[in-house]
Amino acid sequence: MILGVALTNSFGAHPAAWRLPHVNPEAYTDVDVTVEHARTAERGGLQFVFIADRLFLHGDLAESNPLFNMDPIITLSAIAQSTERIGLVGTASTSLFEPYLLARQLKTLDVISSGRVGWNAIPSFEPDAFANFGKEPPARENKYERLHEVMQVVQALWGSWGYEAGKPDQQGMYADPAHVKPVNLYGTQVGARGPLPVPPSEQGQPVIIMPASSGYGLQAAVMYANIIIAMPSSIEEGRAQRQAIRQATAQAGRNPEDIKYLAFAGFTTGDTEREALDTRLALDAHTDIRLPLARLSSYLGLHQQLTQPDKPLTAAQLAAVQAHPGDARSARTVALAHAGWSPRDILAHAIFDPSPSVVGTAEQVADHLQEWFEADAADGFMLNFDDFSTEVGNFVDDVVPVLQARGIFHNTYKGKTLRDHLGVPAQYGFDSRVAGPSV
Template sequence: MSSNTFVLGAVLGAMHGNHPGAWRMPSADTGAYTDTTSMVRAAQAAERGGLDYIFLPDRVFIWGDLESGPPIVTMEPTLTLAAIAPSTRRIGLVTTISTSFAAPYTIARQVRALDVMSHGRAGWQAIPSYEPEAFANYGLPVPAREEKYERFNESVQITQALWGSWGREAGTPDKTTGRFADTSHIRPANLQGRHVASRGPLQIPPSAQGQPVVFMPFASGLGVQAAARYANGIIAHAPTMEQSKSYREMMRSMTVEAGRDADEVKFLSFFALTVGATLEEAVRRRMVLEEAAGIEGRLAQLSAVLGVRLDPADRDKRLTTTQTLQLRPHPGVAQAAYAIELAQQGRTPLEILGHGVLDMAPSMVGTAEQIADTLQEWVQAGAADGFTVTIDDLHDGMDAFVDQVVPVLRRRGLRPDDYTGTTLRDHLGLPEQLGVDPRLAADR
């Protein structure tokens, strides 16, 4: 990528879209949770827009209230991406696997297989789990934080060592000589940690990019330390541009302290969006989704944000003078001040919801130009190296983003006109890596 462009990906966690009302829209397929068709279509649309990757988060338990909506994540991310891979050609495929439950050999094998199947487009978001429900599903107690990250560090290093256990020097099958591979370059890893171990070698050769790209979420303390050592992509939730800038600067500084180049780590902020030809159209789109999500519950949430009780019967009426005087922003909601500003402008409760104030910030409801302005502002302020966008309704939202926002970014020179490489490492501007980073070898 050029110095003027930024990284761009999309999360495909919920099968209908990021908004809780998306699954109840007339266009929604209620069977989408067990059918990868909608995911394949969304991935193809993202690839049509030249996005660098799609990202599938995961939880190893039922995440979400099944009484009111489908699970928040797919059935299983790595298998879902394996189903998507043959229907795409360039876009990166980032799965999530927890080091708390899977052995390094299993992780290395599954993600390397996805990488080879997709011709070098796989990424692994490495996470340690923390939820009691997850550990209960594996019959395990929740470990102490230090123990959890000790296993995490061992797992990542052993996984990468296994990826490097089959060297490129092993060559390719040669029918003339009768040698399938030069086994002198396929060697055991023989690593033993306190929590996990593996002999190796892995039974799958390197992909076109060497090995998968490692992603991690932004987390405080031991999580940030681990990300500085291993990650090339940090997928982060930062409520404001100022906080995102602070997080990114911290990440770059700690990466240098770990012995790596700060530019090797891409800080990628989540960014929720709803796009329309006009601001009014975008707001109307969101209002329909808010209605579908269950307006009573959504207004109850808005009541907490504004500090006043809102009656669902008055959703299309401006707040009274008394209510306006009583407005108090919820201290724990990033968009509370914006919600109060809209109320003071005379917006109705439904219109306030239509501006996305219940989104986990940052988010934007607006035109392609307005969304592009915000993304550009964040990058130029040093708050992000790119974004993982979340789409409100996948039925048509990915197409709207690709057809409306991406062309604006391209005209501004912020995104390339097409893919300039074939692998995920190409898309992120990263060199090939095969095995453990030699700068960290002393820590094994």
């Protein structure tokens, strides 16, 4: 299976991670902290680290750190110099960055990292992001029109310094200029002359990652992406979405095996389930429990407030609980209540996290990953951790050996590039097989 770790900030996925006594509260501006998390992930053989982005200040500074990193590409450049094998995936907007700049920065990073870079290509949608560039958000269809143009111009620029240009020859040419050519590619919104002054990397050009979507977004993802990342809430949803993507990929003219489907998953581990829950409770203690308790009551189908958060539900309450039909999280919540967990402990099981999460032992975490993987609900996972300072290491030291012993995760890197790690095909320039909108 493929495993990437989301290092969106220097603290963790839980908004209170920065308050923990063992955490450096200034880690947001300390790139060495993020570098160390990446080195730990590399020690465990994880295929890549991932840094998401939003182009505006996101978060309530009175309560927590900014949710997103200061700048993904610059941060990944620092990580590249301190690691050797692990892939480096960063987010950059197709809506607000010009394709020549994107192509140059991403391919430069790919060259200096010896072919380990991936680009999470996303269109921006938030008014705050457009405001920072002095623009108004476009209509949805125009957003994807620009995305298609940017993707095609960027890939054309990546391929503009051809392999045939050769290596520098001190007795002859540095590069054959006949094979370093302008692209002269222009659409209605973006364009570039080229060529790009960056030769091929060890993997040719960066891997492309995109989020799962529908409609215009799905059409774009199956045309360009090597990796599609999703947030399914159940095995059934993951399996259905993965199959829909594979079918759409074939319709776009590509081999469905060329795209890997990854699902988000979150974890907090401990030697026992109780220990893991206590770790999560130490974080939850910094947040207001009243709103989650009210939401929990609704998920249990109760029409009353839960006034005793530290005691299991009464027999009368258990007789009244019922799961919402078709809601996997509601069903899990009801099961935890019947198992005798208190409301506070049910919340500590991360039932309201955006993606399925396990708070438990290394074996329980491995069970979750193996169940999804063997059910064809995912080709791999984007890992989220509450507290990066402890949980990345816990996963590497405790969960990875279990997965390796079960034969579902590799024991060592087999290649050097991100394409090697992911098992996606070589590509240089635009994929001529693709059928879809063109510039």
